[in-house]
Amino acid sequence: MAVTLPASGPAAAADPQRLTVDLAAPEGPVMLGANGALYGLSDDGVPSDAVLEPLKLTSISQKPDGGAQHPNGDALTVSRSFFRNGGGEINVMMQDVYAKWPYENLGIDDYLPRVDKIVKEISADPNSDRFVYIPFNEPDFIWYKLNGSDQAEYEAERDRFLAHWKTVCQRIRAIDPDAVIAGPNETGYYPRFLRDFLTFAERENVLPQIMTWHELSSGSLRDFQGHYDNYRALERELGIGPLKININEYANRRDLSVPGQLVQWVSMFERNKVYANQAYWDAAGNMDGNVVRSSIPNGGWWFFRWYAGLTGDTVRVTPPQPNTIDTLQGLAALDTSRRQAQVLLGGSAGDADVVVRHVPRSVFGCQVTATVAEAGWSGYEGQHAAPRVVARTKVRVAEDGSVTVPLRGLRKMSAYRIVLTPGGTGTPAAVATPWTASYEAEEAAITDGKVYTQGTVSNANGYAASGTKDVGSLDQAGSKVDFTVTVPRDGTYDLAILYGNQSGVPATQKLSVDGGAPVAVTYPSTENWTYRAKRDVTVELTAGTHLLTLAKGDAQVTLDRVDLTARSGPPAASYEATLADIGGRPSYDYSSSAGVGTGALVLRPGDKAVFDVYAPRDGYYTVVSRASAAVRLAVHGESVTAAPGRALRLYLAAGNNRVAMTAPHASVRSLDVSGDGSTTGVLSYEAASAALAGGAELVNSSYASAGSYVGWLGNGASSTAAFTVDAPEAGRYLLVVHYAHNDRRDNGHAYNTDIMSRTADITVGSAAPRKVTFKNTWSWDDYWTVAVPVDLESGASKVTFGNKSAWAPNIDRIELGRVVGRP
Template sequence: MRHRKAALVPLLVLAGLTVPSPAQAAGNTLTVDVGTVVRPVTHVAAGGLYATDTGTKPPLEQMYPLRLNHLTQPPPGVQQLGNGATTPCCDGLKVAGKVTSAGAQQFWRLPDVYKDFPYKWVSWADWESKVRTMVNARLSATTTTNVDGYELWNEPDWTWNTASAGSFNAGWTRTHKLIRSLDTVTPIVGPSHSVYNHDWMVSFLTNARDTGTLPDVIVWHELENDRYLDVAAHVADYRAIETSLGITPRPISINEYASPSQVDIPSVAVHYMAVFERHGIRSAERAYWYEAGTLNGLLHNNLPTSSYWTYKWYGDQSGNIVRTVPGSWLEGVAAYDSTRKMVNVVFGGDSGNNTVRVTGLGALGSQVRATVVRSGTTGRTTNQSAPIAVSSGTYTVSGGTISVPVNAMHAWDSYQLVVTPTSGVPTWQQRYEAENATVVNANRFSAGSASNGGYVGQIDGSANSRNQSFVDFLVNVPSARNYTMTIGYANGTGATATQGLAYNGGAFQTVTYPPTAAWGVFGTTVNTTVTLKAGWNMIRLAKGSPNYAGGTGYAELDYINLS
């Protein structure tokens, strides 16, 4: 959303977080239940609208630590001049290589081919000509693998010209059918209303069901103050509508979230992260209210602001999202990586003296190290080079539980708590779970024998760049050298299977997987060698991928381990 004409809530009142006095807010407890898994870590809320441009705006080195999940970018031929821009920005095709390097996927917002916002409708002939051009550009981009949706319109509840174009539902059907006549593979997403509205959703889905034009991903926006308070109700209402209409459940994307007065408040970002993870959202993206190509204000002059650190800590999470129970406005999102024995909690929202209580820590030993840092609140035009230290200490685990006091909290700051054993913690991450990685045209599953309980299966596609199947692991290593890469896998075909292995855009080599006892039963590994640069590297294991002829048979992926 850009140039939205709505009254903005004053900055001192942010999403229900009217800054309380310590006497009103102190004494709240956020509970983290390490033993209750919510879902695999996929960094659901790590995304943005118009977040990246070409070149060094923003630099890949600043993108990597965020482990971006999903972006919405304008289409090829973009003419949109949002928020006072003088030249179009962020063409989804031109940034595709950069997006893949960062580990993300993207929607293309098709109406941003228009220059103005709100969009100025010309005619159906004009629109359909534009759609054909955009879709054909995607079909011609045979090495681009990260376009996982055409967003047919943006906020039709106030930008669709009913007087000239007819009803939006009829326009959706007409556009959907045109695209499917050209491209039968790339997902179609929508309806992308600016707010969630029950009646609009019923009307839209009924028409889409009856015309055979249901979206592959359901999209709406959560943009007004206090919207994160309503996410649970909106998801429940939407699922009830699906059931009532006999529609197979669709993934949900909130591809714009946070109001202008919220978007640069670190603790508000934490609230959105928590509710999106808790309520099954597939992907979510910071709104574009100001300048493009800055990761939506996480960077200023290509360097971090205070909000950047909130998303960096979230990007550091691995393993599984575990249950958190907020206390008043004290909210958080937490992850536990059982192979690293690390708990990572990102939290915030209250002032005064509060507590984070972590349960289920038996596997970490009788004593643990707990370290707390905070973000600060610089806003979007002041840089902050590092988080601010709060506390660090050793805690005795009693009944699997510790309670960490966090004193003199500021309601706008975000905080990170990391809990590890007091010794034996590796200095860098060596194991990367497949279910935490970028999974393209395949699916995540759970299994008791799998590392951290999850794996990726149905890595089956090899036909073309729109349905080839692969898993991309974004890894960070301490030095340039050869590493032994151990791959945990299952191959229930009864015969040898192969996949392609490539890293950092280099040539493919073949990985061979001998048969194992059954699908979804893990413990078998194969080893290979990879030559990596110091720092961030992208490793792809593929059944099918551009520049790769395709693997033989099938294999499921549990993890990779670098040593």
Template sequence: MATVAAAAVAATAVTGLASTPASAQDTEVLAVDFAERTGEFRGGASGTLYGFGDEGAPTQAVINGAHITNSSQKAPYGTQHPSGDAIKIEDGFFDKHGEDLYIYVQDYYPDWPYNGGRRPGDDRAYDQADGTYTEEPNGVWDFLEVTEFVAEAVATGSDRPQDYVFIPYNEPDGGNWYPDWATQQEQFLADWQAAYEKIQEVWDRHGLGHARIGGPGDTRWQPERSADLLRFVKDHGSLPDVFIWHELGIDNLATYRQNFADYRALERELGIDPIPVNITEYGMLRDMGVPGQLVQWLAMFEDTKVDAQVAYWNYAGNLSDNSARPGGANAGWWMFKWYGDLAGSQTVAVTPPELNAVDTLQGIGAIDEANRRATVLFGGTGSDVTLDLSGLDRSVFGSRVDVEVREVALNGAEGLTDTPRVVTAANGVALDGGALSLDVPVYDRYAGYQVVITPDGARDVEADAAAQAWTASIEAEDMALTDAVVYTQDPQANGGWKFLASGGRDVGSFNKATSRAEFTVDVPEDGTYRLQVTGGAPGVPGRHALFVDGAAAGTIQYAADLALNANSRWQYRGSAEVLVDLAAGEHLLSIRSSEDGSTVLPNSDITLDKASLTSVATESTVYPAATFRLEDGASLDWASGGDRGSAALAGEGRADLYANAMETGYYDLHVDWSSVKASSVEVVVNGEPTAELTANRKGKWRSSATVHLVEGINEIELRSPDGATVRSLTTVRDRAADAAAVSIEAEDAVLLGSAAVTELADATGSNASGMAYVGWIGGGEANAIEIPRDGFAAPGDYDVTVYYANAELSGDHDYNPQVVDRLLQATEAGAEVGHAYFRYTYAWDSFFQRSFPVTLATADQPLRLGNPDAWAPNLDRIVISPRVIGDPTTARR
């Protein structure tokens, strides 16, 4: 077997040795046999429960990039949560990858457990026109009326009713109506039949054919209840179209496969053909946003070819804690994205050191023969990993292959996580009988890894990896600490009801004027560096002071994080970023709770998890064709030539890539492509046509356009109707171009109606610019702000970036904050030119940013921001940016 002598380009630990894993012990082996196929890639395990709030929460780029194929949402007009109505979010869900949209019918009720945990009787009379009711019996079971109203709403209000699945009962074995099977079995079976028939009746009424129904929806695998239900529904013609139960606990990582095998055995015993399965809730708090945990769940569900949805433990609209900020990625999102990238592949046999074990090395292997691309995803161990790869057929991959390994490490639920770096790369590795051995240094047991193997192509993968921006990172517990405490965060403590810390430990009790955390770093050159600190600000924004070599060097400003209860307070972590100029050489960086050593900064008692330092002198990221998602006939072209391994686009063929921006602003997009005749490449960014890159003859080209990207994930689509091959797209930060944007403090805008300025005391620790904001916007057309057209008078396409706060809650719940997504509408001369929903920011004095596109038709009419129907978010600052600066250029390369 050939052994890869890969170029190691991992980040350097700032207080330790280069490429030393944070917690590496003995090497573990993960064997992947690409010759042993296990079926078509299913891709359904990245489903979510209440992953969607209102339209655009999360953003469309985040949704599409995560490749969400199924989600369970609230019943239309339901009252269980303020947002998440299935019909209201269906356009975004079905935009690209959405397949099955599930409805929890009982979520029509406002309380949890539903109806106080008691099965309703005939106490109400519902108006089927609008779902309202009066407190009087009418001879019809109340829930049957609710079921009819919900089904009718989907049948008449959805554009795609056939793509819905109704779940009449959620956790009936728990606190929801039927916990005692011995005494309530007959009632449940009769109620199942009644709800099933009522939904089918509505579908028949509208000529929609067969309505799909899922159940029973138990809290766990319940063999006795499941057997009784299947016998009944087989005899009564009401078999579920999707069989549903939940796998939530830590131990389910060890027991799920047997539970699934027992279910399939039960079907065979009863003479029932296999029914599709959806595990509509899986994982604990500790698993969310953690790539090394998520991959263990994904591997199990993909192995058994079922759909599955991460559980909803906090609030709607953030993919169950698998996205960051309004439009960004956390580390868990990147694992979802990598998993979705396997669409169109066949999965292959993977042998971990131990199967059906909790918190262990697990992986997924897949091969896309059409594009000659093999992938391995893995994680779950703190040891270095040896990948024992075999079955790489010479007819597909040739005799030599390129290998790239990317790493994404835990960065907190709200931690903005950049495009995963290549940590190991190898050019043209000779295969030995289709096999090779690859050693991968592992940063941390919570990190996740993607390995991409392709034929030896034109691109020098080692050179691309070496050209990445310099970076270094350190765990907070490894810093030199003064008046702070290291805490161990056991991943199995509290039954999994906790959020995990990178490296398994963090630093807290940072509450004295003398508290500080320091580390030494040796930077390679003079320039600007981004310091990112991952930490937990408990429900309020806060600040730390940054010192470099003993001198004050700025403020680290944290936004608030979730602090609903002890499970989230100080453990739900986000990230703060600050730019600092450093000369080449060694420096001591100090994070302090005080600027003067005697007075603590506002809300400085913030948990520290880790810090990283990254050069932004030439902040660029290469997205090679080998990592593109190829749709509608697009494919990788491995024909001989200088662009071997590029994406071939023609006709409707499309390449999708998901570019991260650590800052909102301008980026030069460089597209390396070639054509055999005059042709063009069309670039669409975040759903908006952005640039057409043209060449008037045959050749190899580099085209460039200066484009506005927004903080977090940006969806970039490439098409070439006349035909082209795209080798790569590179984003390069262009800060000088930011001068084209116009920034205005909300308090300096024209205030209309009730809109009013609120000054913030410094003691709040707020991250509001100028320590003021404008509130009481909306709730009527008169209450708004207007921005004169100074500096952006030209008609055209713009991005509007709004710095805002929204901490509105509505209703009560045992453990879910009932967040309200507030709508902001932009108008010009009375006509709407754009709008967006703005998600929860945890506190009224904590501000996030959210961008949305507008197209302005005039040169002099002000841009008006408001909401005629409900309160808009509080506004701190607004930035208006032309979507593109100048004209694209094309030159030979």
């Protein structure tokens, strides 16, 4: 079977690597334990429900409410969005009640009243059984010297900690007898201390229900299996457990957001059936680098979405180099009820053969359809469309029961998903892969700039960069980077620029083709120079070689890589029904592999399929159901009938949109979505049209869309902004608010950026006010959007913004689009 992926990077080795999947070697039900995050949520609504629900989060770690360690991320506050989106349990980092890092050591007598307050608040919550108490965080680094070489000092410090552990655990259980406690939560795996800890905790009846430690070294990719095996052996020796394990901080900064790195971590945790939360290195509220703004997926989010889509049992995967840093790794699952096998892999460039052994003919028949998709690295703040299918092929199962999927030109920072389904009759639609090429900035011609090395194994906590290098210090009048590119034909090309902009305002560069008249490219702000975002522009090129120049504009911008892709039409994606989330008990029909190749999902009364549909911007898109009969689509609280093959015009929010499908009886192959986000028919109102009251003011700004924004809004009941909107018809609309704010609090942490959110109470007509959260936009002059479903009456209505108790964000303009638009 020939599955060829686009070539990229250095020439591949002569012999492809081999990753073997054994479908006859089950490891247990898919647990999804490794999808959690420390401070992944910052507020109710950040991240949004649309990006939280698809991840099927099993655990997160947050601070106690009112904790001074960070300005947001309170456990009880974020629990509302976490639980309503199907979240599992919340680890409460109790010592984050303190403001400093390392925590100020005011003694155990100061800590105990704080423990009482935390436990009383959590135990009173209706979902108290879904919270886990973590009494100490990295105690070996904070208040106790537990890893020194001096044995006498170690024993004294150990005994002091164990006494405090017992005191705090007893204090927790005196208030909440059913409390679930986790620990000891050291900075790493230390067997000497763990033996003493477990022996003491068992003897004194203060054994935690969940064992926790951190894996925060690049060496963890090599060492974790040994740590896990050693720990389980220790349990057996002491007659304890086996206890549930949560590695509640894992990965380096260079791993976060990078699909090819994340698959290495997740595969080893899922294989060992442990829970794990990504580390909090930067800003709260973005799932540790996997969610852009509040609702937009990046490449890392799509990897975790794939992970959340695994069902059935995981099966044994043998990589070319087990327990080795930065190598090809993978995980796989077999679901016999759905008749699907899925393999997730990545972490290495070049060529690989994925050999799937013991493919059961009773499940798949004599041939299978193999569908391969790629999730690339788009930066921490770089949007990523639905992963593109790069190959779709039918193949016979070999006599020995194996199927081999050759993958060529793997990209190191990408993850790949292989889906095997029964072949059926017919031929899957050919994959139309557009021409694309990538160009590293450090390999281009650089004038008045400097190449920097980022995110290597030796500097594991540096930020990720494509090829581990980028170009910065482009701050001179003549600074520029010249990319020599060669394209196959005349036409329009999408140019994606991975960049960083720490200037504090939207920055520009001058883009020119072959020395022609330059055009300005505007880059929104990023957290820092190396916190990657992605800017998409288009260029017109003739066939042949060209010089694309990005030269300094009004401020410096860091450049990492540019991707050039031929455009043949508006963006389009086909979402396979058999890979959607389901409700009820739909059946899977693989009698034909025509179309998307993965068969059809058969919906009956009580069944539901939910699709995660990506929109590059707020606007109208063409949506077509590939079904045998009419279905009902529900999105943003609106429902509409979709006839087979007939186009609907739906208004979608920038980022991920959850589209639910139901039907009395329909066989569904896919939901097809295309378009650039048309604004035709959208109602738009600039800040100057709002009626302002109280202290709200119209402020002039060259960065606002019409030269002004509403500022000084809120912080009192009288300070409001009211827009009068004129709806052509009654119904459900999406209200899109263009806003900016840059509230933050500096706690002096070396690596956390304590950005803060703002809220606004939005009142539409006579409806009750609704509180909406607006994430920090990195600067006061960068405008993001938040989409809120609202109901409008026909004719004039007022949309009023305010906040009685705090400042609301600055508002540039609002837009309203009827969810179901006119054809």
